[in-house]
Amino acid sequence: MSQTKSVERPANTANGIAMLLVGLLTPIAGFAWAAQSGGAVVPVIVAVVAGVIGLLLLCGLYSLQPNEGMAILLFGEYRGTDRKTGLRWVLPWYSRKKISLRARNVTSDRLKVNDKRGNPVEIAANVVWRVQDSAQALFDVDDYQAFVDIQIDTGLRDIATHYAYDHGEHEEGQDRELTLRADAEDVAEHLQRELAVRVTAAGIAIDEARLAHLAYAPEIAGAMLRRQQAEAVLSARRMIVQGAVSMVESALKDLNERDVVSLDEDRKAAMVSNLLVVLCADREAQPVVNTGTLYG
Template identity: 90%
Template sequence: MSQTHSVERPAGTANGIAMLLVGLGMILGGFALAAQSGGVVLEVVSGVLLGTVGLLLLCGLYSLQPNEGMAILLFGEYRGTDRKTGLRWVLPWYSRKKISLRARNVTSDRLKVNDKRGNPVEIAANVVWRVQDSAQALFDVDDYQAFVNIQIDTGLRDIATHYSYDHAEHEEGETRELTLRADAEEVAQHLQRELAVRVKAAGIAIDEARLAHLAYAPEIAGAMLRRQQAEAVLSARRMIVQGAVSMVESALIDLNERQVVTLDEERKAAMVSNLLVVLCADREAQPVVNTGTLYG
């Protein structure tokens, strides 16, 4: 048998200030009637009853602040939610449950999960949520706050398996995949959509969801750091070599066009070798004076 989903609807309530005045008036009137009865039993009883009714009316008063709601129930049956602020009143035999409709900020615990490539990572999220449907939050789940916390952890674990922590080296022309570290905005949007679907059954709206912590697990953090450093060194070397080759090519073309010197293939090779050593070396090149020739 499927569960019946609750739906929030407005509750029939009254202005509390007006009912406060009515109740106080009945109490004072009953006291005055009993005091001036002169011992007449009927008038004393009437005064007591009038005051009792006034006290009973005051029991139906409650107050609501902005972004608060009061669910009204009659013997367990949901009769609506009052969202009007200020002093409100409902029949005293109606039971009431107050619920906050304000935005709430939750930072999840750090979870140890595996990313898309199976690497263990630590991840946590910061989520801003609020109650959208008070009836669903109160009556469709046992504890909506605990429900949200569990769904945040579950959604975070699921999101981590869809992305790699960082991108790997890819061949030229290959499309770069989205990653947890480099594409935080896209991951945050995916996480928000995922959580919105998961907490919809509890009448909860997700206003924002972002990763608050992301790191490799301690057991592989050192190895991954060395890998990142190696990739950075290789990338820098590749850029240096490409730039050096371009500079050497430009120099040879310029020398040939200006006819500064005529170089045969062997001298060109020697010049290219020397220029590449100078441009690509980690340390400054030490000049060597050649007193001979290549053909000596």
């Protein structure tokens, strides 16, 4: 049997200032009448009853600040939620539960999970949430704050398994997959949607969700750092070689078009070799003066 979903509705309450005046004036009027009557039995009884009524009226007072709500119940039955600020009043035999409707900021604990490729990573999230439906938050879950904390951890673990920590060595271009480190905005949107679905049962709205911490687990952090450094070196080398080839090609084309020097295939090969060494070397090239010829 499925659980009945609670729905927030406005409660029937009254202005607290007016009821405060009534609660104070009622016993005052009763005791004043008893004092003027000279201690007669009936006026004294009326004064006592007026005092009890005034006390009961004062017991029904409560105050609400902005972005607060008061759930009103009658013997366990939900009668609505009052969101009006200031001094409010309800019949004293109604029970009341105050709930904050303000935005709350939660940073989850650091979790060790495996990413899409099975690498252990440490991850944590910062989530901004608020109560949207007070009835659901109070009556559809046991403890809505603990419920949200657990769902954040669960959703974060699930999100981590959908993405790799970083791009692989051969992933380039527009077809590369999204990753936790390089695509923080997309991951944040996915996490927010995931959490919004998970906390719907508690009447909670997720305003923002972002990764607050992301790192490889300590046992593989050193190895992954060395791999990233090696990939960075290879990528830089690849770019240098591509640029050098383009420059050599342009140099040969200009020499040929301007007829600066006539080069046969052997001389072209030697020139290409020398230029590539100069352009791709880590150290500055040392000039060598050749007083002979290429052939002897």
